[in-house]
Amino acid sequence: MTSQKHSQTMKPATAAKKLGVYLEATPAEFQDGVVSRDELNALQADPPVWLRELRRDGPHPRPVVADKLGVSISGLARAGITEPLTTDQIVALKEEQPGWLRRERSTRAEAQREAARLKGEKSGT
Template sequence: MSRPNAQSMKPATAAKKLDVYLPATPEEFQQNPITRDELAALRADPPQWLKDLRKDGPHPKNLVAAKLGVSIAGLARGGVTEALTTEQIDALLEQKPDWLISERESYQNVLREERRLKAQRADKTR
């Protein structure tokens, strides 16, 4: 990778932009700043390690939450504190533990309320 400069970012930032779990990335990625050009190249033509991480995980919490249909706080309430693999996520979706059912319902209620409030605000501005 490259030297730090105004156009480079920390590995954690690059991992976040790539939607991957930093500790699961190769050591070279974790230890070196990434330039914007390098990030663009990783997005345009992902190496095998990036393809594998995106497919199999472990995935960062934001993606785990999205795949399970819950909030990140809902993950914590359900006891999920670590990154999960695609296989673990699929198993949770298949098993449907009580916490997951409850958190999915709660999250959908929150989203419905947010949509309602947004529509209400839009009506007031008309």
């Protein structure tokens, strides 16, 4: 008896998260189907035009927005930013440097320094 190898599949939301794109901005055929591991790998290796455009222009999901702004996802929530932002909106916020953005960047930097310090203590350095 031989066993057949079944391709692992995932929901579109999971695939969009792995691709770093906002699901609601993806094409309908992507949103309505399932994505196999092979399809995901193909999308990552040779992104189609729609994926390249989404990654470049957005709208971007919150984790990507937070990373591009240098803040945490919680920092976005504290600032009242709950919707996806486009690249142009992110650039405008970086240029504007509102008070919340400066505070949240400082908070994130401090948290990263503390994490590095604790990691150093744990490793004995």
